[in-house]
Amino acid sequence: MSVNVKNIGLFALVGVLILLTGFLQSWNSALLILNMGLISAIMALGVNLQWGFAGLFNIGVMGFVALGGLATVLVAMPPTTEAWAQGGVRVLLALVLGAATIIAAVLVYRAMKKGWQRSVAMIVILVAGFFIYRAVLDPGVARIEAVDPAATGYLGGLGLPVILAWPVGGVLAAGAAWVIGRTALGLRSDYLAIATLGIAEIIIAVLKNEDWLSRGVKNVIGIPRPVPFEIDLQNDPGFVDRAAGLGLDPVIASTLYVKLLYGVLFLIVLLVLLWMAQKALASPWGRMLRAIRDNEVAAEAMGKDVKKRHLQVFILGSAICGIAGAMMTTLDGQLTPSSYQPLRFTFLIWVMVIVGGSGNNFGAVLGGFLIWFLWVQVEPMGRLLMDLITSGMADGYWLKTHLLESAAHMRLLTMGLVLLLVLRFSPRGLIPEK
Amino acid sequence: MDFLNAIVALSNYVLIPGIAYGSQLALGALGVTLVYGILRFSNFAHGDTMAFGAMITVLVTWWLQSLGVSLGPLPTALLALPFGILGCVLLLLATDRVVYRFYREKKAKPVILVIVSMGVMFIMNGIVRLIIGPDDQRFLDGERFLISARDFKEMTGLAEGLAIKSTQVITLITAIIVVALLFWFLNRTRAGKSMRAYSDNEDLALLSGVNPERVVMLTWVIVAALATVAGVLYGLDKSFKPFTYFQLLLPIFASAIVGGLGNPLGAIAGGFVIAFSEVTITYAWKKVLGYLMPDSLAPDGLVQLLSTDYKFAVSFVILLIVLLFKPTGLFKGQSV
């Protein structure tokens, strides 16, 4: 009972913090924090599934989030017909050839006996396959990227409703997770960590460099939205009347209305996923996972298929991160590959899970909101702090200028501090596992 | 003549940069491998430790430059290096005291220490950005080149120039000195042997009267020195930017794991394996092949296997291959 009161209190605290932001700063910032908090909570839910339930150390969250972002482009952007005509088929063929190379290598590896012959055969297949792949791919890519590079220069997407991108983002992330999981899940925890860190960097490198796919650092802007545009609302007399009825300026009302719509959509996704995660946690499957986490050797001796369970939960957790990534790109309305930073998209999510309480879904959700709030608000707080520290210094004094300029970097410091303090004094998090 | 030109081009763009980069990775990987061997966790804060040590060195270099102190043709940073090491030592010892010791006494699981090191990584990253900012900083002075491409062409009459940057030579010489000192220390001194003993068999080392806290302190001191040297050499050779040090984490870990975590010799070998793979796979071979092949067969394209942005992919793939087929690394590492 008292535990429940405490937990409700913690969530209420987050609510109050967001409301305070609304009253003291602006309702637009408050809603933005709320929306990103919802997305962060979903990401934290995914990581919690892997770490809290199963003890899998995945620090490649950024990669799965970025794949979700790619999904929005592939699903929602209109197809560039000219680019497809120029080299679309060629690129697809190259991808098929590339996949065929890998499959052939795997088949040969399985079919042949261990020895130098096998190694040679593998190398020949892989090298030859690579050059064929490049020979087919490169001209196609060059032609696609030449199509109106300032505006398109990429294949575009399928032109479908953007909401569809969310499950597709999950599927893309799940696919990547399957490949990684098959190769790296048997490894020790810190090796898995390095492997996931690496794959995330590679995914970002692909998004940055494969212009035909994602326009690379030129970014994809103007991704279709699931909600109306503010400007349309402002030109809609009915909306303006209703806003006036509430005593609101139509411009502000439209921005708030759009953000609220996003918030409702995100909330639905979060609630559905949370419900599923809770069910999973309580199911025999969830119990088995925790049993494996607590004593892998014993669980294996009891005949549990540890590797299979781990693969399942790794794929599920990554898929959730992919969904969240797609939602985030939808909210942003653009895909900016260079904005994916591991500190922001991998390690911050980890802080959320650890602070909230690993192994507890509500803890992860709480951590998502709370840490996101901190992440946003530390900057103004840092500036206040620096103003206070430097108030006694003369204007133009170098230290004052320097301190004021570096207030923006307080974020990382604070996050590290929060993480270490929680690990030290409350290692099970704010809402511990039951 | 064409053959000679090909060799010169190869040296210029692959061998020499590879050796310099390999030395930097090896020094970084040695730090990771020592922490793993003694404290038994993968230290994710290592990249930012390198950044911190390098930052102190950069600041002291600027100060020395403002005083008009210089080493002539050598970079002033070499003079500032001891200060950087000292600063880094103090930081790591303080971190151990405030953060890691608690978990050591509790005998926490290694994965908890890894997460703790993530927190330390955030803080160190924040400190570096607070002090010096996130931007590129230049602190290299002295002679830029030992041999410039033009001098080389005049000397040899070859069409292809060979440029040897002084930072590349300094990197190699410093790395050799540091590694020689490290191995002398580990293999010849009482304290070094106690470190190896502790890494090999903790219980027996305790039974033999080795003081664990002393070993841990010693390890942090050495790791700080290695990290600072690696960070400064990388900064001199390329440039100092806090974020790149974080990104170095992946190739450094790849080097340490490929060589066998916990094995210093393996860390060095791993560093060069990773460095040469990265350089050769992302190098455009057009020039070298153009010299070697008859004109009719000379390649049209760049003959670049992967664009430079995929260099992480290279270390990653090598890492995966080694992990899948030889999980303890090329040299036998610890399999805790």
Place this chain on the structure above:
Amino acid sequence: MSSDPYGDRGNTAPSAAHGGATPAAADEPFLIGQGMTGGYGNGPDILHDCTIAVEKGEIAVIVGPNGAGKSTAMKAVFGMLDLRAGHVRLAGEDITALTPQDRVAKGMGFVPQTNNIFTSMTVEENLEMGAFIRNDDFSGTMEQIYDLFPILRDKRRQLAGELSGGQRQQVAVGRALMTQPKLLMLDEPTAGVSPIVMDELFDRIIEVARTGIPILMVEQNARQALEIADKGYVLVQGANAYTGTGKELLADEEVRKSFLGG
């Protein structure tokens, strides 16, 4: 295992009342763990009022069935678990509160059963590590050990991890001897070695004892161990079941039937 461990079989060591610091009697053994009761951490007691003693110049052997607490008794003497009752005294001095490291400094040498060498270091470095707490010149001691175990002299530059099982045990014993201990404790020194190597190891142990170092050892191979023992302790479920000279125990009908396979 049929014997009642708590019953007084007549030959259990006299369990004197031990409250407070009893002054050492003049004729007390060189090392004695008296009335030891305790277990690992907060777990259940494994030892129950168990007494083990070694006289100067003697070999004392602890034998008993699997799980009888033989190794635990030795670890208790060495301070690797907390005693809830009882004392350990070395040369009359109460060392019950000392850590294992401090006991090494007091002159106790201990060879664990497993992981008892530094596999990645050379034989010579292993011996050097044994002498880590010594600040004087230990080259003389090293020579003595090479004389005792000549094979180690030949392999001094080899990694200890590359040696055979019997050679590893010699390294382990040599490492413990490097502190010039006043007493050597061996935890199952012949575990996992072939019978021929076992005989050789026992010969070496007798040789060490002849140099005047008392030896306390735990052995799985009860018959061979009792043959070289001056004193034997048979433990059952953490308590003394039989105590006597090696010969007495070998001759004892009950002991033979229960523990030596007839």
